[in-house]
Structure formats: structure tokens, C-alpha cells
Amino acid sequence: MSLTVDSVTKKFRRFPALNGASFVAPQGSFVSLLGPSGSGKTTLLRILGGLEFADSGSVRFADLNWLDMPARTRNPGFVFQQYALFKHMTVADNIAFGLKVRPRSKRPSKSEIQDRVKSLLDLVQLPGLEQRYPSQLSGGQRQRVALARALAIEPRMLLLDEPFGALDAKVRKELRADLRRIHDHAGVTTVFVTHDQEEAFAVADLVAVMKDGRIEQYGAPADVRRNPRTPFVSEFLSV
Amino acid sequence: MKKRYLKPTEDPLWLKLILGAVTIGFIAVLLLLPLVLMFKEALANGLNGFWASMTEPDALASVRLSLIAAAIAVPLNTVFGIAAAWAIAKYDFRGKTFLVTLIDLPFSVSPVVAGLIYVLVFGMQGWLGPTLADHDVRILFALPGIVLVTIFVTFPFVARELIPLMVDQGRDEEEAAATLGASGFQTFLRVTLPNIKWGLLYGILLCNARALGEFGAVSVVSGHIRGVTNTMPLHVQLLYDNYDYAGAFTVAALLAMLALLTLALKSLLEWRYADELAAAHRR
Ligand SMILES: Nc1ncnc2c1ncn2[C@@H]1O[C@H](COP(=O)(O)OP(=O)(O)OP(=O)(O)O)[C@@H](O)[C@H]1O
Numbered sequence: 001m002s003l004t005v006d007s008v009t010k011k012f013r014r015f016p017a018l019n020g021a022s023f024v025a026p027q028g029s030f031v032s033l034l035g036p037s038g039s040g041k042t043t044l045l046r047i048l049g050g051l052e053f054a055d056s057g058s059v060r061f062a063d064l065n066w067l068d069m070p071a072r073t074r075n076p077g078f079v080f081q082q083y084a085l086f087k088h089m090t091v092a093d094n095i096a097f098g099l100k101v102r103p104r105s106k107r108p109s110k111s112e113i114q115d116r117v118k119s120l121l122d123l124v125q126l127p128g129l130e131q132r133y134p135s136q137l138s139g140g141q142r143q144r145v146a147l148a149r150a151l152a153i154e155p156r157m158l159l160l161d162e163p164f165g166a167l168d169a170k171v172r173k174e175l176r177a178d179l180r181r182i183h184d185h186a187g188v189t190t191v192f193v194t195h196d197q198e199e200a201f202a203v204a205d206l207v208a209v210m211k212d213g214r215i216e217q218y219g220a221p222a223d224v225r226r227n228p229r230t231p232f233v234s235e236f237l238s239v
Numbered sequence: 240m241k242k243r244y245l246k247p248t249e250d251p252l253w254l255k256l257i258l259g260a261v262t263i264g265f266i267a268v269l270l271l272l273p274l275v276l277m278f279k280e281a282l283a284n285g286l287n288g289f290w291a292s293m294t295e296p297d298a299l300a301s302v303r304l305s306l307i308a309a310a311i312a313v314p315l316n317t318v319f320g321i322a323a324a325w326a327i328a329k330y331d332f333r334g335k336t337f338l339v340t341l342i343d344l345p346f347s348v349s350p351v352v353a354g355l356i357y358v359l360v361f362g363m364q365g366w367l368g369p370t371l372a373d374h375d376v377r378i379l380f381a382l383p384g385i386v387l388v389t390i391f392v393t394f395p396f397v398a399r400e401l402i403p404l405m406v407d408q409g410r411d412e413e414e415a416a417a418t419l420g421a422s423g424f425q426t427f428l429r430v431t432l433p434n435i436k437w438g439l440l441y442g443i444l445l446c447n448a449r450a451l452g453e454f455g456a457v458s459v460v461s462g463h464i465r466g467v468t469n470t471m472p473l474h475v476q477l478l479y480d481n482y483d484y485a486g487a488f489t490v491a492a493l494l495a496m497l498a499l500l501t502l503a504l505k506s507l508l509e510w511r512y513a514d515e516l517a518a519a520h521r522r
């Protein structure tokens with residue numbers, strides 16, 4: 001169940017946002033996408049999640065032709081930078097959403113859903129907040145809820161777009177440690193977009209440095225740091 | 240004594256008093272006073288007279304016609320408004336600004352013109368008129384014509400209310416719903432609709448008020464057949480022109496009461512769901 005991204009391209013009007021991005025992530029690995037603003041990180045992640053369509057190239061995941069499947073059957077666990085929590089629902093209803101919209105035959109019972117919500121809140125370390133509304137939570141708490149909601153559907157792939165971008169340094173550190181723990185626990189393949197290289201190198205098994213819609217270098221954090229392959233990468237990492 | 244400082248956004252007392260007095264004065268003189276006078280006039284012949292004017296068959300017929308026209312126009316425009324706002328807020332396509340301008344058209348066109356447009360289309364000298372007459376279909380001077388112009392003049396209300404709201408909300412929550420496995424319809428029902436319900440309600444109320452109150456456009460296509468094609472506003476004018484002031488004011492008071500009822504309903508809902516409203520406004 002590895003993830004293979006092969007020469008994916010995407011143009012917005014005439015502007016090329018992705019210029020043949022390729023990488024292979026083994027099953028269960030944690031990949032950080034790193035790169036300057038506008039290098040195509042979000043675009044690539046949204047294509048993986050089914051929120052955007054590629055012009056050409058292919059993506060295979062778990063031996064499926066990923067790009068041919070609509071977002072709702074891919075069931076990626078997607079975490080957005082601006083949380084995108086359902087404002088009018090309680091924390092419990094937010095987390096349960098993905099389970100409640102399942103067809104009746106696959107839907108867990110009410111009490112099962114309740115138990116799931118509770119154990120997910122424990123997992124993201126927010127026990128007892130079921131009845132709060134998103135507006136009554138701090139930014140860090142909201143992102144934890146968003147993570148719990150994404151995990152509720154038992155995704156095989158976890159996609160996060162600068163999930164901690166709006167949070168302060170201390171909270172970021174806590175959350176990324178928790179994220180790594182949850183990733184290992186759930187056995188998912190994770191693609192994590194960030195522009196914070198310290199964060200990317202600290203948490204990931206593999207780092208992809210992007211530039212102008214391409215992946216400039218891809219490898220284990222230590223290798224990338226030790227042997228930057230292009231002047232761009234070495235300059236980007238030295239900042 | 241401790242000196243009291245003004246916050247940067249706080250105005251001095253005299254300004255608050257003047258602005259408050261101006262607002263209340265305006266509302267009292269231009270709105271409340273005439274309303275009170277109207278009800279007083281309607282009751283000129285006592286409660287019995289009021290009741291007699293209200294239950295008079297032609298008056299009842301006008302009430303029924305107005306309610307039927309609104310009952311058809313408002314749901315249709317609600318569906319249309321949601322569809323239009325959805326398309327405009329959630330999709331990118333060429334000619335979007337033009338579409339928004341078109342939706343506004345009924346606001347900028349005089350209602351009389353709106354009525355005349357339909358005469359041009361459906362009148363005997365008009366474009367479809369003769370064909371329809373051959374098939375015994377009556378549009379003008381009948382319920383269909385009245386409903387059509389009512390739809391025309393009220394169609395921006397719901398869309399206008401929803402478009403800025405839905406543009407502002409963006410697609411984030413819908414995208415989240417899609418990745419969680421929700422179908423388009425589930426997303427609409429569980430995510431989009433709850434997010435827009437207050438704006439939607441307000442749009443529907445405004446649409447309804449206008450549908451009941453529309454005069455100009457309906458006047459052109461109705462034919463003014465007493466007790467048959469006269470809506471409430473048209474009936475008011477007919478009574479007024481016949482010097483039946485008590486009758487005119489009675490029906491007018493009824494019309495005003497329908498409007499007040501709508502407002503009361505809105506306030507009631509706002510009061511009942513105050514917590515939820517506050518939660519939705521906070522981010
Ligand atoms: N919907 C869109 N329409 C037009 N151009 C777009 C659209 N989305 C992205 N782009 C362009 O594609 C390029 C890549 O954007 P993308 O959002 O993937 O960058 P990013 O690496 O995520 O940047 P950041 O770190 O600032 O989030 C940018 O130049 C952007 O302007």
C-alpha cells in the first residue's frame with residue numbers, strides 16, 4: 001500500500017502550478033512537503049485528496065488508480081490550515097460526521113459512534129469537550145478536533161496542509177509530537193505540508209523539497225541535510 | 240474623582256443622545272404614527288364595522304389571491320435563490336458578474352415595466368398571446384399572470400441575501416465534508432443549509448413581504464376584476480378610489496398586520512435561537 005506519485009502536472013488557466021511532481025512513499029511512512037510559497041505544495045496535496053484534478057500524471061495508492069476515484073470514496077483524512085470545522089456542530093458531531101454520513105449498512109450504531117468520539121478525543125488529548133462548539137475552542141484545540149475528525153473515518157492516508165500554521169511555537173511542538181504518535185498508532189501514510197523546515201525535518205521519515213511545481217530533492221531528512229543536491233536546496237535549507 | 244476616559248470607538252454622550260433622538264424621531268413620525276392612524280381609521284366604524292369590511296366577499300377574495308400568489312412565488316424563488324447563490328459562490332465560470340447583474344435586474348427595473356414585459360409576451364398583440372388563446376390558456380388578467388410578475392419582482396431577495404453569505408463562507412466546510420465521505424446532497428443538507436439558514440430565513444421573509452405587497456407590476460397584468468383578480472393592494476386602491484375609506488383602511492391594516500406578523504415571527508426565532516446565532520457569528 002505504498003503511495004506512488006508520478007509526473008503529476010496541473011495548470012491554473014495558463015499558470016503551471018505543478019510541473020511533473022513525482023515521489024514514492026512506502027506504506028506507513030511520514031512525508032513532509034517543504035518549499036517556498038507558491039511552489040505547489042497545497043496543489044499537490046489537494047490533488048492527492050481529490051479536491052483538485054491533475055492535468056496529467058498518475059497517482060497509485062494501495063494498488064488503486066487514485067486519480068480516478070472521487071474524494072468521497074478515497075476517504076483521505078484531510079486536515080486544513082484554517083481548521084474547516086463545521087461551525088454549527090458540537091465537537092462530538094464534528095468528529096462523528098464522517099461516520100454519520102455513511103450508508104446505513106456501513107454506519108456504526110449510535111453508541112458505537114459515541115464510543116468512537118470519546119476514544120478519539122482521548123487520543124488527541126481533549127477528553128470531555130464533546131459538547132463545545134468550535135467557536136469555544138482555542139486554535140490548538142480546534143486543530144486537534146480537526147485531526148480527530150479526519151481520523152474518525154479510519155483513513156489509510158492522512159493529508160495535512162500547514163495544519164499548525166496559525167499556532168504559536170510551543171503549541172506547534174506539542175502538536176507535531178502528538179501527530180507523529182497518532183500517525184504511528186494509526187498506521188497511515190501521511191503527507192504533511194509545512195513551510196517550517198525545522199518542523200519538517202523533526203517529524204518526517206522522508207522530506208520532499210519543492211520548487212516551481214517540481215520536487216527538487218526527496219530523501220531521508222539526514223541525507224537531504226547532508227547532501228543538498230542543488231544550490232536551491234542548500235540555500236533553502238541554510239536560511 | 241477618577242477621570243473617565245472614552246474608548247477610542249466610544250462617542251461623547253451628546254452625540255449618542257442626538258443620534259438616538261433622530262432615529263427614534265424618524266421612526267415615530269414616519270413609521271409608527273401613520274401606522275397608528277391607519278389602524279384608527281380602519282376602526283372608524285367600530286369593531287363591527289372592521290369585521291364587516293374584512294369579511295366582505297371581495298375583500299376575502301383579495302386576501303385569498305394574495306396568499307395564493309405568495310404561496311407559489313416564495314417557494315419557487317427560495318429554490319431559485321439557493322441554486323443561484325450556490326452556483327455563484329461555489330463555482331468559477333465566465334460571465335459570473337453578468338449573472339449577478341441579471342439577478343439584480345428586478346430591483347432596478349420599475350415594477351410597471353416588469354408588468355408591461357409580460358403583457359408584451361402574453362398579451363393578445365404579444366408574442367405568445369394568440370397561440371395561448373387558441374389553446375384556451377389564460378395568463379394575463381388571471382392567476383398565472385399575477386404569479387409570474389410576483390415571481391419576477393421578488394426573485395432577487397433570497398439570492399441577494401445568500402450570495403454574500405455563501406461567498407464569505409467559502410468552500411472549506413463543503414470540501415471537508417467531501418473528504419469525510421459525504422455525498423453532494425448530504426453536504427448540502429448537513430453543512431451548507433445550517434450555515435445559511437438565518438440568511439435564508441431573512442431572505443424568505445423579505446420575499447414574502449414583497450410578494451404580498453407588490454402593487455405596480457400586478458396592477459398591469461391583473462385586469463382589476465373585483466373579487467377575482469384583485470390582490471390585497473389592488474383591492475385597497477379600488478376601495479379608496481370608490482371613497483370607501485373605512486374599507487380601504489381595513490384591508491390596508493390587514494396587509495400591515497401580515498407584515499407585522501412576519502416581523503414578529505422573525506424576532507421570535509431570533510430570540511429562541513439567540514445562543515446559536517451568537518455562536519455562528521463568533522469565529
Ligand atoms: N485556484 C487557483 N487559481 C489560480 N492559481 C492558483 C490556484 N491555486 C493555486 N494557484 C497558483 O498555483 C501556485 C501554487 O500554489 P500552491 O497553493 O500549491 O502553493 P503553496 O506551495 O501551497 O504555497 P504556500 O506555502 O504559500 O501555501 C501558486 O503560484 C498559486 O498562485
Ligand SMILES: [Mg+2]
Pocket residue numbers: 041042043
Ligand atoms: Mg499552501
